[in-house]
Amino acid sequence: MSATKIGIAIAAPSGRPPDIEAYRSGVQRLQQQGFLVHDYYDDDQKFQRFGGTDAGRLAQLNAAASDPDVQVVIALRGSYGMSRLLPSIDFHKMADSGKLFVGYSDFTAFQMALMKQTGRISFAGPMMCDDFIRPDPVEYTLNQFWDCLRGPVHTVRGTVADGGVDNPLVDVSGKLWGGNLAMMVSLLGTPYFQAEQQGICFIEDVGEHPYRIERMVLQLFYAGALEGQRALVLGDFSAYKLNPMDNGFDFDSMLAYLRERLPIPVLSGLPFGHIKERATLPYGGMAHLVSSERGFDLTISDYPTL
Numbered sequence: 299m300s301a302t303k304i305g306i307a308i309a310a311p312s313g314r315p316p317d318i319e320a321y322r323s324g325v326q327r328l329q330q331q332g333f334l335v336h337d338y339y340d341d342d343q344k345f346q347r348f349g350g351t352d353a354g355r356l357a358q359l360n361a362a363a364s365d366p367d368v369q370v371v372i373a374l375r376g377s378y379g380m381s382r383l384l385p386s387i388d389f390h391k392m393a394d395s396g397k398l399f400v401g402y403s404d405f406t407a408f409q410m411a412l413m414k415q416t417g418r419i420s421f422a423g424p425m426m427c428d429d430f431i432r433p434d435p436v437e438y439t440l441n442q443f444w445d446c447l448r449g450p451v452h453t454v455r456g457t458v459a460d461g462g463v464d465n466p467l468v469d470v471s472g473k474l475w476g477g478n479l480a481m482m483v484s485l486l487g488t489p490y491f492q493a494e495q496q497g498i499c500f501i502e503d504v505g506e507h508p509y510r511i512e513r514m515v516l517q518l519f520y521a522g523a524l525e526g527q528r529a530l531v532l533g534d535f536s537a538y539k540l541n542p543m544d545n546g547f548d549f550d551s552m553l554a555y556l557r558e559r560l561p562i563p564v565l566s567g568l569p570f571g572h573i574k575e576r577a578t579l580p581y582g583g584m585a586h587l588v589s590s591e592r593g594f595d596l597t598i599s600d601y602p603t604l
Contacts, residue, residue: 360391384408390415402424500533534573
């Protein structure tokens with residue numbers, strides 16, 4: 299996509315950059331590519347593990363949303379911190395700004411609250427750290443991002459990993475929603491959680507043992523959040539460790555149990571999560587999911603574009 303006159307704002311509503319020099323190099327690289335970068339993060343204002351105090355991080359979001367020269371607001375990174383800000387964010391102001399808000403992981407809380415309170419679509423996609431600061435950019439991730447923002451239709455191909463369990467065959471449509479599983483569960487019972495009716499739910503997480511993944515999915519199920527869903531689509535769940543006490547309980551056995559227990563199709567293979575090659579997903583877009591045993595196509599439309 300041509301970078302001409304595309305204004306990108308960077309805000310740190312959660313964590314701060316782990317490597318400030320790499321971050322600055324990434325910002326400079328975007329500028330050299332022709333983007334108009336408005337960097338609202340100030341490393342001198344970092345606080346504890348966060349990209350600023352709560353008030354400071356909220357101010358970054360507000361400034362990005364108010365900037366008339368910005369079309370896209372990208373979260374600096376995830377980690378933790380969005381939960382602290384939720385009661386103070388004016389989500390109607392965010393929606394009325396017309397900006398395309400992008401992030402994943404901890405940013406899931408913003409996306410879910412924005413959809414519930416305003417109906418505004420956002421984007422589960424790349425963040426500055428580390429997608430835009432890599433010395434060796436990941437072509438798939440960046441192409442997915444710009445192709446999605448260009449629209450008007452976006453397609454993601456999912457593939458079952460070698461040795462993985464076959465997917466059920468489905469051909470369903472519904473509003474796409476979901477994100478980081480731990481963040482979703484943390485919002486249950488709050489004013490910020492909304493399960494889209496007859497939707498297609500996608501989930502991912504990192505460092506969570508299969509039994510914890512199962513427990514969180516069951517919590518969503520028991521709370522009624524999965525009632526009437528057209529499908530549950532699993533992204534990447536990595537960086538966990540099995541141990542001898544598991545006695546054969548692994549990801550595949552957990553997946554098999556969920557497929558037996560849940561009254562909806564459960565698919566795996568979505569290229570989304572804490573991985574280098576990551577799809578971009580319009581949170582709240584209308585999705586059409588068609589699967590084969592070893593893969594699926596997820597086609598999304600009816601979302602805002604550049």
